[in-house]
Amino acid sequence: MTLRSQLLKGIMDGCVLAVIEKEPVYGYVLSKKLQDIGLVDVTEGTIYPVLLRLQKKGFIVGEMQPSEAGPNRKYYYLTSEGKEELELIIEEWDNIASPIEKLFKRRGNNA
Amino acid sequence: MLDTKLLIEQNNQKRELLTQENEKYYSDMLLYIRLQWSLSEQQSEEILMELLDHLLEGQSEGKTAQQIFGADPKAYADEIILQLPNEERRKRLPFIAGLVGNLLGWFFIIRGVILLIAPLFQKQEVNESFYLLSAIIIVSVIFVIILFSIRIIFKIISNSLFQEGKSRETVKVGLVGAVGMAIILAVTYFLPDFGPKIHFPAYASVIIGAIFWIVSRFLEKKR
Numbered sequence: 221m222t223l224r225s226q227l228l229k230g231i232m233d234g235c236v237l238a239v240i241e242k243e244p245v246y247g248y249v250l251s252k253k254l255q256d257i258g259l260v261d262v263t264e265g266t267i268y269p270v271l272l273r274l275q276k277k278g279f280i281v282g283e284m285q286p287s288e289a290g291p292n293r294k295y296y297y298l299t300s301e302g303k304e305e306l307e308l309i310i311e312e313w314d315n316i317a318s319p320i321e322k323l324f325k326r327r328g329n330n331a
Numbered sequence: 332m333l334d335t336k337l338l339i340e341q342n343n344q345k346r347e348l349l350t351q352e353n354e355k356y357y358s359d360m361l362l363y364i365r366l367q368w369s370l371s372e373q374q375s376e377e378i379l380m381e382l383l384d385h386l387l388e389g390q391s392e393g394k395t396a397q398q399i400f401g402a403d404p405k406a407y408a409d410e411i412i413l414q415l416p417n418e419e420r421r422k423r424l425p426f427i428a429g430l431v432g433n434l435l436g437w438f439f440i441i442r443g444v445i446l447l448i449a450p451l452f453q454k455q456e457v458n459e460s461f462y463l464l465s466a467i468i469i470v471s472v473i474f475v476i477i478l479f480s481i482r483i484i485f486k487i488i489s490n491s492l493f494q495e496g497k498s499r500e501t502v503k504v505g506l507v508g509a510v511g512m513a514i515i516l517a518v519t520y521f522l523p524d525f526g527p528k529i530h531f532p533a534y535a536s537v538i539i540g541a542i543f544w545i546v547s548r549f550l551e552k553k554r
Contacts, residue, residue, distance in 0.1 A: 247381050248388045264389065265400035265407055268378060272414035282377070294381055 228262060234309035235259065236270050237302055240280055246293035247271065271296060279305050338376040345383055349390065356396035357386055359492040360408045364415075366485045371418045378411060405493045425550045431474070432547030438470070439540030446533035459533060464526025472518045476511045483507050 228235075239245060239253050250271075251264040274280045279302030287293040298306070342361075349357060360382070364375055382400070389399045400407045449457045484504050491500040 246384075248385050251385070263399070263401050264385065265382075268382060268385075269410040269414050272374075272378060272411065276414060276416060291384075293384065294377065 222261075224261065225263075228259065231309075231313065232262075232266065232270050233274060234306060234313065236267060236274065237279060237298065237306040237309070240296050241298045241303065241306060244283075244295045244297045246287060246295050248293075250296070274302070277305075278302075335373050335376050338373075338380055342376070342380055342383060345387065348387055353386060353390055353396045356400070356404055357383060360400075360404050363405065363408045363489060363492050364412060366489050367412055367415075368485065369417050370412065370415045372422075374415050378415065382411075425553065429547045429550035432543045432550065434474070434477070435470075436540045436542075436544030436547055439536045439543060441540075443533045443536030443538075443540060446536065457533075460528050460530045462524040462526045463529055465522050465524050467526075468522060469515075469519055473515055476515055480507050480511045 235254060236250065239250055245253065247267060251262070251267050254262055254267070255264075271280070271282075275282060275296075278299060280296045280298055282294045282296050284292050284294050287295075346354060346357065361379055364370075364379060367375070386396055386399060389395075396404075446457050446459060484507055487500055487503050487507070
């Protein structure tokens with residue numbers, strides 16, 4: 221596993237929840253959106269184990285309905301528990317992201 | 332939500348749209364996931380359909396299954412399996428009851444028919460009774476052997492997926508069947524008669540067998 225995909229693995233739940241919060245999507249569209257925001261080397265398939273896990277925890281629910289293109293697709297919706305979880309993840313992310321960023325920025329100044 | 336049988340049917344149809352390479356990759360994964368008999372059938376079929384839809388959309392953009400799901404299909408399928416919930420007990424029970432009923436049904440029907448036609452071929456009188464305890468032991472042995480063989484055969488098929496060449500597997504499966512059959516025959520032959528002797532005439536055997544069979548068909552339909 222590459223370093224980047226290892227780093228991503230821990231925060232993937234948050235990414236998926238954030239996309240679904242904006243609008244209900246099905247798997248293929250979800251992977252497209254993740255790529256569109258710049259997470260290009262996430263293997264598309266990795267979202268499905270994540271979706272199953274989030275569903276099991278009750279953070280999202282899937283519902284079969286016709287897609288824009290026509291055929292039925294399973295659209296995922298954020299639940300209220302999912303929204304809480306997403307807020308928690310974002311809070312935790314902020315707690316580690318800013319100190320680490322400070323730490324890494326400091327390197328340049330000392331050199 | 333779509334029901335399981337419909338999902339399986341749609342899956343069969345859509346799979347034909349895959350390229351040969353993608354079909355091989357996907358079908359191995361499909362078999363591997365379906366062989367996990369303790370998982371929720373509905374949930375398994377739903378995720379299999381999502382994966383297939385995704386693969387088809389990707390395929391139309393020129394992507395391969397490897398690019399979408401990664402180079403290691405087994406590892407990917409294992410990740411999916413890890414997240415799938417187990418089948419609820421209330422759904423599992425009719426399934427097992429149906430299997431047991433079906434087996435008992437055939438057992439009684441075949442016994443009855445053999446007893447009915449045996450007099451045509453031999454002069455001495457046919458023995459229409461059996462010994463309760465011996466019979467219970469033999470039937471239990473048959474069930475255990477069948478369940479055991481199914482699990483081993485599932486395992487053999489599972490191990491044969493995701494690789495080239497499957498010639499040895501047929502031999503292994505045949506061997507499992509032969510050994511199972513040999514054990515059943517040996518037990519039937521060597522087990523002494525004991526327990527109360529019960530008179531169970533041929534026609535009664537056929538009727539009771541038919542009832543078991545019909546009930547098991549009904550349970551299967553209701554699922």
